[in-house]
Amino acid sequence: MNVDFLLSVVAAATPLLLASTGELVAERSGVLNLGIEGMMLVAAVSAFATEDITGSAALGFAAGALAGVLMSLLFALLTLTLLANQVASGLALTIFGTGFSALVGAKFVGIALTAIPKFLFGIDAVAYASLAALAGVAWFLFRTHWGLVLRAIGDNQDAAHALGYPVVRVRTCAVMFGGAMAGLAGAYMSLSYSPLWAENMTAGRGWIALALVVFSAWRPLWLLAGAYLFGLIMYLSLYVQGLGVHVPSQLVSALPYLGTVVVLVLISSDASRGRRNAPACLGRPFHAAS
Amino acid sequence: MQLKIVARGERSRFWSYGAPVLAVLATLVVTGVIFALLGRNPFVALFTFFVQPLLNQDGIPELLLKASPLITIAVGLVLCYRANVWNIGAEGQLTLGAIAGGGVGLAFPDAPAGLLFPAMMIAGVIGGALWAAIPAWLRTQFNANEILTSLMLTYVAQLLLLYLISGPWRDPEGLGFPQTAEFSDSATAPLLIAGTRLHIGVLFAPLVAIAVQWILTRTVLGFQLRVVGYAPRAARFAGFREKRLIWIAMLTSGGLAGLAGLFEAAGPVGQLTADISPGYGFTAIIVAFLGRLNPLGAILGGLLLALSFLGGDEAQIDLGLPNAVTGIFQGVLLFMLLGADLLVSYRVKLIRNAKPAPVAQLAEKHP
Numbered sequence: 001m002n003v004d005f006l007l008s009v010v011a012a013a014t015p016l017l018l019a020s021t022g023e024l025v026a027e028r029s030g031v032l033n034l035g036i037e038g039m040m041l042v043a044a045v046s047a048f049a050t051e052d053i054t055g056s057a058a059l060g061f062a063a064g065a066l067a068g069v070l071m072s073l074l075f076a077l078l079t080l081t082l083l084a085n086q087v088a089s090g091l092a093l094t095i096f097g098t099g100f101s102a103l104v105g106a107k108f109v110g111i112a113l114t115a116i117p118k119f120l121f122g123i124d125a126v127a128y129a130s131l132a133a134l135a136g137v138a139w140f141l142f143r144t145h146w147g148l149v150l151r152a153i154g155d156n157q158d159a160a161h162a163l164g165y166p167v168v169r170v171r172t173c174a175v176m177f178g179g180a181m182a183g184l185a186g187a188y189m190s191l192s193y194s195p196l197w198a199e200n201m202t203a204g205r206g207w208i209a210l211a212l213v214v215f216s217a218w219r220p221l222w223l224l225a226g227a228y229l230f231g232l233i234m235y236l237s238l239y240v241q242g243l244g245v246h247v248p249s250q251l252v253s254a255l256p257y258l259g260t261v262v263v264l265v266l267i268s269s270d271a272s273r274g275r276r277n278a279p280a281c282l283g284r285p286f287h288a289a290s
Numbered sequence: 291m292q293l294k295i296v297a298r299g300e301r302s303r304f305w306s307y308g309a310p311v312l313a314v315l316a317t318l319v320v321t322g323v324i325f326a327l328l329g330r331n332p333f334v335a336l337f338t339f340f341v342q343p344l345l346n347q348d349g350i351p352e353l354l355l356k357a358s359p360l361i362t363i364a365v366g367l368v369l370c371y372r373a374n375v376w377n378i379g380a381e382g383q384l385t386l387g388a389i390a391g392g393g394v395g396l397a398f399p400d401a402p403a404g405l406l407f408p409a410m411m412i413a414g415v416i417g418g419a420l421w422a423a424i425p426a427w428l429r430t431q432f433n434a435n436e437i438l439t440s441l442m443l444t445y446v447a448q449l450l451l452l453y454l455i456s457g458p459w460r461d462p463e464g465l466g467f468p469q470t471a472e473f474s475d476s477a478t479a480p481l482l483i484a485g486t487r488l489h490i491g492v493l494f495a496p497l498v499a500i501a502v503q504w505i506l507t508r509t510v511l512g513f514q515l516r517v518v519g520y521a522p523r524a525a526r527f528a529g530f531r532e533k534r535l536i537w538i539a540m541l542t543s544g545g546l547a548g549l550a551g552l553f554e555a556a557g558p559v560g561q562l563t564a565d566i567s568p569g570y571g572f573t574a575i576i577v578a579f580l581g582r583l584n585p586l587g588a589i590l591g592g593l594l595l596a597l598s599f600l601g602g603d604e605a606q607i608d609l610g611l612p613n614a615v616t617g618i619f620q621g622v623l624l625f626m627l628l629g630a631d632l633l634v635s636y637r638v639k640l641i642r643n644a645k646p647a648p649v650a651q652l653a654e655k656h657p
Contacts, residue, residue, distance in 0.1 A: 034437065038621075074625070083295070083636070084628035087376055087437065091575060092624035099617020106612040199614075204445050211438045250453035257442040257449075261428070264439060269432040287297065287636075 013231025014127045015185040019209035021134050022181025029174035030154035030281035034090025036182045037206030038097020043067040043186030045105040048197045057116045061187045068183020069176050076175045080168050083285045102199045113195040138220035154279035157286045167286050211260045215267050217277040233259045294639045305633040313626035320622050338608050343600035351486040356599050359550035361495035361592035363574035365502045365585045366543030374519040375539045379440025380547040381571025382447035383418040387548025388555040390417025392562045395477030403476035418548015419541045426540035430533040470562040479557040491553030503585040576624045
């Protein structure tokens with residue numbers, strides 16, 4: 001085992017951790033946003049275009065986060081204001097994001113950028129920031145008043161509303177945070193992980209991030225473990241291909257997806273564990289009668 | 291002045307038909323704006339996208355050719371979504387149908403057509419159904435979320451296809467391209483009209499739609515599926531076996547997607563390649579919603595979205611736009627549909643001089 005191995009795992013885990021941290025907050029508030037993949041793709045192309053034009057990686061990440069927030073506002077408008085089905089709206093976000101990013105990105109195919117510089121121990125600053133963000137989210141959710149309010153809204157929206165808490169406003173903020181984090185994850189893909197733009201370059205990572213939230217049973221520390229486990233699996237699927245072993249590369253590439261299925265099964269079969277932590281109002285629309 | 295959303299109490303008949311129409315109109319406006327932002331005359335672009343494809347010589351046959359897989363798959367999805375089973379992996383089930391059915395065709399190229407093609411169709415249905423059986427089993431046995439498992443299996447299916455066509459099934463005379471040999475004549479879908487690409491698969495789409503409509507509205511099974519979707523608790527009290535219904539919905543939709551995949555491979559494509567589907571499995575989700583989760587509505591939805599694929603190609607050739615425009619149109623349409631659905635169950639009311647009610651003021655002071 002060498003240092004490169006660790007660095008590669010961190011690089012593969014970071015986008016997963018960023019996106020799933022955002023989704024964790026949204027889901028804790030009771031909103032299921034299946035559109036992570038679409039938000040990541042739009043953010044990836046926005047970040048890439050911004051860095052290509054301005055030459056600034058920082059502006060690229062800012063553009064990625066902004067793109068994620070704008071996409072998430074679209075989702076919030078549909079599900080929170082217009083009370084649309086959250087599952088279908090999330091799918092719409094992904095379908096739209098895939099098409100939109102392909103359209104905007106057509107000009108940028110074939111251009112390569114230099115990866116963002118390393119910060120400490122050969123790891124870039126964004127990877128550190130992803131850990132800090134998770135710690136911040138854990139602190140916010142479980143150590144602050146508004147974190148408690150957010151969880152209360154996710155668990156019993158009617159009771160929270162009766163107590164006078166602004167259900168829709170808190171959820172909108174949670175969804176926007178999820179969008180910003182998915183945006184950073186997308187930007188990380190196109191500015192650091194593989195600094196170029198290709199159609200569908202996130203390759204299902206948004207969906208894996210969703211599965212990670214289920215895997216973690218909505219707990220931050222387990223989210224960290226899950227993201228790095230999948231970072232490891234992704235690294236291994238690349239590593240085995242590099243060894244020149246006689247395993248067909250396509251079958252090895254399927255490892256992360258199969259791994260997601262296996263993990264979901266292991267987690268879900270212990271039903272009591274999932275049910276204890278799952279936000280009770282996850283995916284339910286809220287309409288204040290009065 | 292303020293807009294307020296008020297529950298109607300019962301579903302509006304008018305808006306349940308009006309909402310999709312409104313959504314399509316709104317989508318046309320948004321698409322026009324996007325065309326304008328891309329520097330094209332929106333009216334010319336919309337004409338190129340939505341009308342031009344139908345004026346071509348092969349316009350109508352090509353439209354039906356693209357609509358039939360969409361309708362076939364969407365009808366299966368309608369059955370699932372009505373029962374609150376979220377199969378979104380139809381693209382993977384389509385791929386497995388093409389692999390299984392195409393595999394039979396490649397294995398027995400010289401078998402008589404009357405035997406071989408039905409066998410390929412059956413294999414396609416079984417392939418798709420088996421792929422859907424995995425999420426069904428994981429959901430009923432382990433309670434694993436079928437949204438995520440069916441989607442993950444789509445990626446796996448596409449990698450499996452890529453493996454087969456670039457490895458064991460690759461055409462030795464194909465100059466190294468990742469594709470199989472072309473299907474023999476008896477393994478190719480028989481044409482309906484000579485000179486077009488219209489094959490017998492097109493006949494299946496309306497038949498399937500009518501059959502599923504009949505099941506949903508006229509049989510006990512259909513009733514049970516609808517109750518499980520609308521009111522799962524009531525279904526449990528009534529003693530409906532939920533697991534059995536999940537299995538039926540998943541296997542049916544998987545089998546139909548597999549059939550659509552086989553017809554694509556053995557029809558217009560003519561061999562197994564990595565591009566047997568331009569995303570029919572995902573677009574069919576929109577078709578199902580556009581048709582208001584009604585099998586007959588899916589026929590109309592399928593025709594409109596088939597047009598968007600043709601329009602994307604047309605816009606690429608005539609206007610130099612990437613055919614990703616199709617994806618944008620489809621995404622915006624689904625947004626608009628979901629948003630417009632509000633009008634079915636709610637009324638939007640204009641309220642003058644909206645003052646917060648006293649109770650709300652109290653709550654603001656003491657949060």
